[in-house]
Amino acid sequence: MKINTDQLSEFNKKQNDSFENEIDYLKNKFAKKGISVANIIQKLADFQVAIPSWALGAGGTRFGRFSYGGEPASLEQKLDDIGILHALTKTAGAVSLHIPWDIPEDVNAIKDIAKSHHIVFDAMNSNTFQDQPDAKESYKFGSLNSMNEASREYAVAHNKEVIRIGEELGSKSLTVWLADGASFPGQLNFQNALQNTEKSLKEIYGSMPEDWKLFIEYKPYEPNFYSTTIQDWGTSFMLANACGDRAFTLVDLGHHLPNTNIEQIVATLMYKGKLGGFHFNDSKYGDDDLTVGSIKPYALFLIFNELVYGMENNPHNPYPAWMIDASHNIKDPLEDLLQSLEAILIAYAQALLVDQKALKQAQLNNDVTQCQEILQDAYRTDVRSLVKAARAKSGAAVNPMEAYRAFDVRKTLIEARGLKTVATGL
Numbered sequence: 001m002k003i004n005t006d007q008l009s010e011f012n013k014k015q016n017d018s019f020e021n022e023i024d025y026l027k028n029k030f031a032k033k034g035i036s037v038a039n040i041i042q043k044l045a046d047f048q049v050a051i052p053s054w055a056l057g058a059g060g061t062r063f064g065r066f067s068y069g070g071e072p073a074s075l076e077q078k079l080d081d082i083g084i085l086h087a088l089t090k091t092a093g094a095v096s097l098h099i100p101w102d103i104p105e106d107v108n109a110i111k112d113i114a115k116s117h118h119i120v121f122d123a124m125n126s127n128t129f130q131d132q133p134d135a136k137e138s139y140k141f142g143s144l145n146s147m148n149e150a151s152r153e154y155a156v157a158h159n160k161e162v163i164r165i166g167e168e169l170g171s172k173s174l175t176v177w178l179a180d181g182a183s184f185p186g187q188l189n190f191q192n193a194l195q196n197t198e199k200s201l202k203e204i205y206g207s208m209p210e211d212w213k214l215f216i217e218y219k220p221y222e223p224n225f226y227s228t229t230i231q232d233w234g235t236s237f238m239l240a241n242a243c244g245d246r247a248f249t250l251v252d253l254g255h256h257l258p259n260t261n262i263e264q265i266v267a268t269l270m271y272k273g274k275l276g277g278f279h280f281n282d283s284k285y286g287d288d289d290l291t292v293g294s295i296k297p298y299a300l301f302l303i304f305n306e307l308v309y310g311m312e313n314n315p316h317n318p319y320p321a322w323m324i325d326a327s328h329n330i331k332d333p334l335e336d337l338l339q340s341l342e343a344i345l346i347a348y349a350q351a352l353l354v355d356q357k358a359l360k361q362a363q364l365n366n367d368v369t370q371c372q373e374i375l376q377d378a379y380r381t382d383v384r385s386l387v388k389a390a391r392a393k394s395g396a397a398v399n400p401m402e403a404y405r406a407f408d409v410r411k412t413l414i415e416a417r418g419l420k421t422v423a424t425g426l
């Protein structure tokens with residue numbers, strides 16, 4: 001199924017949305033503060049978020065998994081689904097592949113399909129957290145950190161293979177997330193595990209092409225519940241520094257203990273030029289992988305405020321690789337991703353509305369009340385008209401969710417693919 005521009009402009013016309021009036025109001029309000037709403041709309045139109053290949057099917061938990069119907073059964077169909085998201089939003093112009101779930105059989109054919117949807121290949125993801133049926137070594141007790149040299153070498157070789165596939169597709173980065181850790185005290189020698197991880201990562205880093213980046217993701221717990229070898233941003237930062245200039249820390253919103261000040265982590269990493277990748281999701285308790293902005297929208301805004309500040313003030317930090325890393329147990333996966341994309345643009349727009357000059361002055365005056373007022377004035381602004389204007393500008397659906405439903409996308413996918421399909425992934 002493909003959604004074309006004629007369909008979209010026809011749909012937008014019928015919407016008769018009055019967002020232009022709201023834009024005029026915001027233009028006047030923020031012009032007084034020296035903030036250009038037109039610039040913000042352009043930034044929103046330009047913003048692209050990668051969709052991971054594993055987010056297009058219904059996700060499962062360790063208790064079970066319920067199929068949604070019409071799920072993509074192949075890499076080709078996954079790209080088609082991202083093509084639908086991108087046509088509707090013009091924000092999802094990239095895919096992040098997971099190897100071995102998405103090994104392309106015909107690289108050129110896959111590249112052609114991606115191109116037809118205007119999708120580029122973002123970071124590649126390796127997988128050393130589960131054993132494949134034909135695996136010669138096991139990751140049961142670790143991969144890059146393993147005490148067993150053969151497992152370690154096997155995991156390094158896998159990452160090299162992922163880089164090779166990524167090169168063929170035109171990707172320029174590798175994301176490494178490790179489940180490595182211990183479930184019980186005494187199981188693992190912390191120092192040896194860390195030393196092995198560092199050595200393995202250096203070898204992977206050394207095998208990357210010159211124009212590639214390595215993103216090192218961290219997570220405090222799960223699947224191991226006593227310790228994780230790369231448990232926090234500090235450990236990731238240390239390992240990235242040990243690897244070299246093209247190794248960076250990757251922040252995944254769900255990979256923090258409750259109440260962690262993620263915005264401060266973002267600020268620290270960007271100050272040091274080491275924030276390479278960013279995974280969006282939301283959570284109530286742990287790594288819940290809920291829809292972006294569904295639980296803590298104010299925290300998301302505060303994080304975006306630091307991202308915007310860093311993008312404007314830390315030119316030595318690379319432009320971060322954005323990706324949605326969520327899992328949808330009961331919702332239509334495509335609808336869930338549409339909601340996440342919307343929440344990301346809303347938080348970004350709110351952060352762009354922060355009056356940075358006034359904030360700086362209030363900070364210098366130690367006017368704590370005013371500092372809060374400035375942030376909340378931006379946060380409490382209804383920016384949905386700005387997002388609509390950005391969508392209209394880039395030829396997307398002004399209201400992607402309404403368009404998705406009006407076009408009967410899921411019904412069409414179920415008719416084409418069947419009700420009991422299961423996508424590869426988690």
Ligand SMILES: [Mn+2]
Nearest residue numbers: 217252279325
């Ligand atoms: Mn992640």
